[in-house]
Amino acid sequence: MIFKEEIKKLADLARIEIKEEEQEKLAGEMGDILNYVKIIQDFHSDENEEFTNPSLVVRGGQGGVINVLREDENPSESGLYTDDVLKEAPQKENGYIKVKKILG
C-alpha cells in the first residue's frame, strides 16, 4: 500500500512534476508492483550473508574484479570539445551553459 502523499514526496525527490490526477493512479500501480516484488523477502538466504557489489555478481564465478584506475594526465587541449558539448545546451552564453539564478 502506498499513498498519494508518498508519491508526491518521491516525485519531489526525483525532480519530476506529476499532475494531481496522475498521482492517485501511480499510487495504485506502485502498490501492485511493490506487492509483487515483496516475494524477495522470503527467498532462502543465510541471514548473515554479506552485501556484494553488483559488479562482482555480474562477472559470474570468475572473480578478479578490480578498480580500473588511470593516471590523471595528458588532458585534452582546453576548448577542444567545448563547441560540440555546448551545441546541445538549451541556453548558453559566451561558452557557458546558462542557468537561472540559484542564490536569491
Place this chain on the structure above:
Amino acid sequence: MDIKDLTIKKARELLDKKEISAKELTNSCLENIENKNKELNVFLEVYDDVLKSAEDAQKIIDAGNSKELTGIPIALKDNLLFKGKKVSSASKILENYRAIYTATSVQKLIDQSAVLLGRTNMDEFAMGSSTENSAFGVTKNPLDSSRVSGGSSGGSAASVAGNMALGAIGSDTGGSIREPASFCGLVGLKPTYGSVSRYGLMAMGSSLDIIGPITKTVTDTEIIFNAIKGKDKMDSTSIEIKKLKDLKIKKLKIGVPYHLIDQDGISDEIRKNLNDSIEKFKLLGFEIENIKLPNVDKSLAVYYIIMPAEVSSNLSRFDGIKYGLSVDGKNLLDVYKKSRGQGFGKEVRRRIILGTYVLSSGYYDSYYGKAMLARKIIRDEFDSAFKKVDAILTPTTPFPAWKIGEKKSPLENYLADIFTVSANIVGCPAISLPSGFSKIDGKDLPLGIQLMSPHMSENVLFEIGKYFLGENL
C-alpha cells in the same frame, strides 16, 4: 531484388562475387522501408547518407578489401550514438538531440563499412516489452500488424523481420533483444555482460545493460557479435572474450528447469513448443537433464528492484539544462521538474519514482539491499547448475506477441520478462532461437526458446543454435 531469405553470410558471398552490388542491396531495404514503414512504424529516421555509404562500401569491395559486414545494411536501435545524427531513445526529452560522439559498437560497424540505415523505434529509454512505451507510437509486428513486435528493441527486430535490414543492433537490460527476436521469428543474442562496450549506449541499468545483434540466423548473429565485441578503454567494465577451443558438440548437456515452466501464467502453446524443442534436441543427440534453480522464480522481482534503482540514478542526467528538452519555470528547480515531468513518458516516470522509493531511507535495506543479496544467490545457483550442464533451456517468453493495447497494467507487461531477466541478473550470455509457430486467431505467430550458458561461452550458444536451426548441415 527479394531479400526475404537473404542472410548476411549469403549477401557477403554475393557481394564479393559481384553478383549484387551494395547499392542494389541497400535499395532493396530502402524500398521495403518506403512501402511498409508508414504502416509498421519501424524506423524513426532513415539516415540521409545511406546510398553514399553503400557507394563507399562498394569501392572497398571492388578493391578486394571487404570485411564481413562491408556493404551489409544494418539498423541501429535509437539509443546508440552516431556522431552528428539524431538519437532520441524514443523520448520527447531527446526528440531533437544530436549525438556529439559515436558509440564504440557503432564505430566498429563503421570500421567494417557496414551500411547503417537509420534508427529504429523502441520503448522510451528501453523501458518496456512492446514499444508501446515509445513517445513516437508503437511498432507493429511485420508478421501480424495487429500485434506488437516486442520490445524494447522492437523496431530493430521488425526491421529484420520486415526485410528492411539484413541485421540490427539492439540493447538488452532484461530481455529487450531476445523477446522481440522471438516475437518476430528471429535470432537474438544478449552477450556476456561487458563483452560489448557500452560506451555510447544510453544507460538504463548499468549493471544489466548490454548491446547485441538481432538477425535471421545464428551464423549472422555470430558475425555481428564478432564485429562489435571487445575490450574498450572508454568502458571500464568491458572485457575481452577469447576464442574458446572447439566444442565436442554431441556431448553437450542441456539442463531444463522444469519447475520454472510449471509456474502459472505460461501459455499452453509455449509449454507445448518447449516440449517439442526438447524432443528435437534429443533427436539431435543432446542429453537433456532436469535441473533445479530454487530461487530463480524470484528473478523478476529482483530485477524490478535493481533496474528501477539504476534507472533513477542514470536518468538524473536529464535536467533541461545540459541538453534535450527544456521547459521554462519560475526558478531552477521548477525548470528541472517541468522538463522531466513533460519530457519523460508515463513508464519512465513510473520507474524513476519506483527506483527513488526502493533507494530511499527506510526502504533501502528491505528492497535494494535484499535484492542485492538475492542477486548473489541466484548467481550462485546458476554457477552450480553450469557445473552439471553446458546450457540451460527455457522458453524465451511466457506467451507469444500480444495484440496492441491488450495489456493494460504495468505488471502485466513486466511478466513478459519472466524467463529473460535472469541472464541479466547474473551477467551470462543468452540467445533466443526461433522454435516454430503457433496458430492463434488464424495467424501463425512465431515462438522462441532461450538458451543460457556460462560467462564468455557464447560459442556454446552458437554451436547448439546452429544445430537446432540446421545451419551446420
